Every structure is written in structure tokens, then in C-alpha cells.
Amino acid sequence: MKKSVVSFFLAVLLSVSLLGVAYAETQTTESKIISFTDISGHWAEAAINKAVKAGYVGGYPDGTFKPDQEVSRAEFTKMLTTALGLKSVSGASGAWYQEAVNAATEAGIYAGDFKSGTWDTKMPRKEMMLLSVRAGITGYKQDYDMNRNLYEGAKAGLIMGTSPGNIDPDGTTTRAQAVVVIERVLAVKRGETLPSDKYAVGAAEILWHKTNILTMLPQYFGNPMRKANNEYIEFRDDLMQSVSDNGKIACSVTKLVAVDLDDPNDPNRGLVTSDDFRWYSNNQIYKLKGASGSYAVFTTVDIKFSENHGTNFVTPCSTTIYNSNWKDAKLNATDTSNLNRDYAFFPWDPEYNKLMYGIRTDIKSGTITYTSGQLIPKQPNVSSKEFVIKFSGNLRNEGVKQIYSSTLK
Structure with a gap:
């Protein structure tokens, strides 16, 4: 009897041990x-x-x-x-x-x-x-x-x-x-x-x-255009690229990022650097640093040069948030907290004391990264017109591509 009890105890102990092994594994x-x-x-x-x-x-x-x-x-x-x-x-x-x-x-x-x-x-x-x-x-x-x-x-x-x-x-x-x-x-x-x-x-x-506009700007892009079958037309990031006529220069958008200038914790706020960007209005130039009351939408592009590209100046490709009502409004804002439309900003060239609309370079081959963008109001003005994201290649005569569009809700 004692032997049977011991045997039973050992069997139970072994079963528990094996169960523990299987449990740990699975x-x-x-x-x-x-x-x-x-x-x-x-x-x-x-x-x-x-x-x-x-x-x-x-x-x-x-x-x-x-x-x-x-x-x-x-x-x-x-x-x-x-x-x-x-x-x-x-x-x-x-x-x-x-x-x-x-x-x-x-x-x-x-x-x-x-x-x-x-x-x-x-x-x-x-x-x-x-x-x-x-x-x-x-x-x-x-x-x-x-x-x-x-x-x-x-x-x-x-x-x-x-x-x-x-x-x-x-x-x-x-x-x-x-x-x-x-x-x-x-x-x-x-x-x-x-x-x-x-x-x-x-x-x-x-x-x-490559963008966060659906997350950051739902008031602008929360009602996207639809296809004939009523499906949303997707954001066409695949169109945000251009190649020069000789095939030696290629420009592509790597990021289109909206930053809330009123949010000190915005994870992309690092894009708003010291004196690197300026915006203009009514023939005046203002620093982007310290701006508030609006969104800054940054377009970052990579421009790749191959050997014998044959130029020392390039106008980078770019994206633009376009609205025909904005286009008709005057560029007269002096304060980013009271914008009446979009306002472009560009890198500031301290050597020539002017905005850098393009890139002068003696690079033989390699890649240059360039960033520019737009300031847009926190709330869109009442408009029945579409808000359209457009891509301009600028490297060849290929026209403007529509990347995304939406109407106000």
C-alpha cells in the first residue's frame, strides 16, 4: 500500500512538472x-x-x-x-x-x-x-x-x-x-x-x-472626394515624384507633415527650427519661429543628382494645399493667428538675406534634402470649393498632379 501511494504521488508530481513545461512553451x-x-x-x-x-x-x-x-x-x-x-x-x-x-x-x-x-x-x-x-x-x-x-x-x-x-x-x-x-x-x-x-x-x-493630414486636418480633409462607386479616392502618394527630361535629376516628396503651432507637445514640432524658415505677406517677410494660431504644413523632398546632370540650380518639387477662394484672397496677414488664406514659407538664406525658392549647387552626384511649406488657418473659411493637395514636379513640363481632394463637411 505504501509503495502504491508513493508511486501515485510520483506520477502526479511528474504530470504537474510536464504540464508546467508544456505551459511555459505554449x-x-x-x-x-x-x-x-x-x-x-x-x-x-x-x-x-x-x-x-x-x-x-x-x-x-x-x-x-x-x-x-x-x-x-x-x-x-x-x-x-x-x-x-x-x-x-x-x-x-x-x-x-x-x-x-x-x-x-x-x-x-x-x-x-x-x-x-x-x-x-x-x-x-x-x-x-x-x-x-x-x-x-x-x-x-x-x-x-x-x-x-x-x-x-x-x-x-x-x-x-x-x-x-x-x-x-x-x-x-x-x-x-x-x-x-x-x-x-x-x-x-x-x-x-x-x-x-x-x-x-x-x-x-x-x-x-508619407503624410499626417488626415489625422491633423480633418476639418479640411474629412470629406474626401469619391469615385463613381462611392469609394473614397485615396491619397496618391505614389504621384509625388518627378524626373528631369534628361533623367539625371529626380525629386520626390518624403514627408508632408502638418504641425499644430499651438501644441508644444506636437511630436513634429522640431521641424519649426530657430531662424530656418520665413513666410511672406504683402511684401513683408516674417519669421516662422514663434508663430502661433495656425498650422504649418511642411513638405520635405529628396533631390537626387546623377553624374552629368548639367545644372547648378534646381527648383525643387513641392506640394500645395490649394483652394480657389484662398487664391482670390489678398496676401495681407501680419499675424499667423489671424490668417485669411494660405501663406507660403521657405528656408532663409542668411548669406544672400533672402528666401530660398530653389537650390544652387555644384554637387556632381548625390542627394540634397529640401523643406518648404505653407501656413494655413486653424479653421477653414466657409468655402464650397474643394481643398486640393497638388504636386508640382518643377523638373520638367509635366503639369500639376492632384494628390487628394476634399470638400468641407
Whole structure:
């Protein structure tokens, strides 16, 4: 009898030990531990406890949760599909995570998107958001790329920035981040509207299509023009490039960034540098530094020169926010807090004491970066005319391209 009891005890002990190993490897076993030793005061404590109670994630046998431990693609996919209650119709076979992958694929959450690495690869934040957007947001399109999904996720409040204006798309995903995002996915699916991080949304938008105007200027661009089938006409960042007639000079817009001059925490405020930019009105020139009461919209371009380009002066390509009512208004503002229309600003050339509309250069080959822009009012004047973003190549006679357009709501 004593031998049988000992044998039974050893068998139970072995089973528990093996269960702990499997749990640590797959993170699929439901844990009954709620008071983990390492989450008190953690920013994700509430979400972790909620997720554990829901049963789609657990802790470790030593009583820890390890909130800052990175998760793999497989672990996140397993958590997400379990939280959503998804089951694979084809069942489970192969690796421990295969049923979760099958379920995600059948639900349209995963579409063979991971072209490199394995399911054991640590999951970048942009991949986490790819699956999360498909799982939680209605109306997404399967052909949205990683950056578009990141933007849609940030706009819906599924993901926040890691610091002001930094969404860290290639950063790895921790267990805490994973459960917080999954809890937000579940909230969105319940019909809740979540708060979003405006700076993160703007950063994601720049990654998506080189601009943050949809985030920063909804009062101007919140009612975009539509196609015949009623779909929105997308922002055409692919058109913001030009090549000279001889093919030796290429100019492309790398960023079109709106900065709120009244927001000291605007993550792009560093573009408003000391005495580098000036704007003009009624034959007077004013410093951009210290301006307030308006938006500064910066266009940054890269101009690439090849050997034997044959010029020492270039007018850079540019973007412009155009409105015909603005065009007809006089350039008479003396204060940026009371603008009646748009006002252009350019780099200031201290050597010649004038605005730099173009670039003089003796460069033989290489790349020059140039920035200029517009000041625009905080609120648009009442106008029935479109607000249009136009691109001017300036390197050849190719006309002006329309990048985006919207009417006031």
C-alpha cells in the first residue's frame, strides 16, 4: 500500500512538472492564479487579470505572469483565436499552434502574410496589428499593407504609441501588450468606441502614405472626394515624384507633415527650427519661429543628382494645399493667428538675406534634402470649393498632379 501511494504521488508530481513545461512553451493552459507576483502596479495589470479570468492566457507555475516577456507569432495567434472563440473546422494536427493558425486563416485574420521567419519568430508590433485589425475592425480590405493596418489600428484605439509620435512598428510584442490589444479588439467587437492616441495615429499615417493630414486636418480633409462607386479616392502618394527630361535629376516628396503651432507637445514640432524658415505677406517677410494660431504644413523632398546632370540650380518639387477662394484672397496677414488664406514659407538664406525658392549647387552626384511649406488657418473659411493637395514636379513640363481632394463637411 505504501509503495502504491508513493508511486501515485510520483506520477502526479511528474504530470504537474510536464504540464508546467508544456505551459511555459505554449502558453495555452488556463491558469487559476490571479494574484501574480510580478504584475502589481504594472500598467497592464487590469487587462492581464481580465484576460486570465477569461481563460485565453495564463501565468507560470512559479506564480509569475512575465508581462514584459516577448511573444511569438504562434503565441499571439493562439491567444487571439482563443479569446475570439474561434475553432478550426479542419481540426488540429502537427504543431501545438496549428489549430490556431488554421482558425485564424479560416476566419480571414491570417492570409499567409508572414513571408519570412517561422511561427516561433518574435512578433513585431505591425504584425500584431495586422491580425488585430482584421479580427476587430469591420470594413478593412484584405489588400491593406502592414502600415495601412497599423494606421487603422491606431485610429480605432487598438494600439498606442510607445512614446509621443513613435508607434515603433518593428518593436517586438510583449505579453502585456498582447493582452491589452486583444482586450481592445474584444471591446471594439462589442461595439465600444475606444480613445485613440492622436500622435500615434499621425505617426502611423506617415508610415502609411508619407503624410499626417488626415489625422491633423480633418476639418479640411474629412470629406474626401469619391469615385463613381462611392469609394473614397485615396491619397496618391505614389504621384509625388518627378524626373528631369534628361533623367539625371529626380525629386520626390518624403514627408508632408502638418504641425499644430499651438501644441508644444506636437511630436513634429522640431521641424519649426530657430531662424530656418520665413513666410511672406504683402511684401513683408516674417519669421516662422514663434508663430502661433495656425498650422504649418511642411513638405520635405529628396533631390537626387546623377553624374552629368548639367545644372547648378534646381527648383525643387513641392506640394500645395490649394483652394480657389484662398487664391482670390489678398496676401495681407501680419499675424499667423489671424490668417485669411494660405501663406507660403521657405528656408532663409542668411548669406544672400533672402528666401530660398530653389537650390544652387555644384554637387556632381548625390542627394540634397529640401523643406518648404505653407501656413494655413486653424479653421477653414466657409468655402464650397474643394481643398486640393497638388504636386508640382518643377523638373520638367509635366503639369500639376492632384494628390487628394476634399470638400468641407
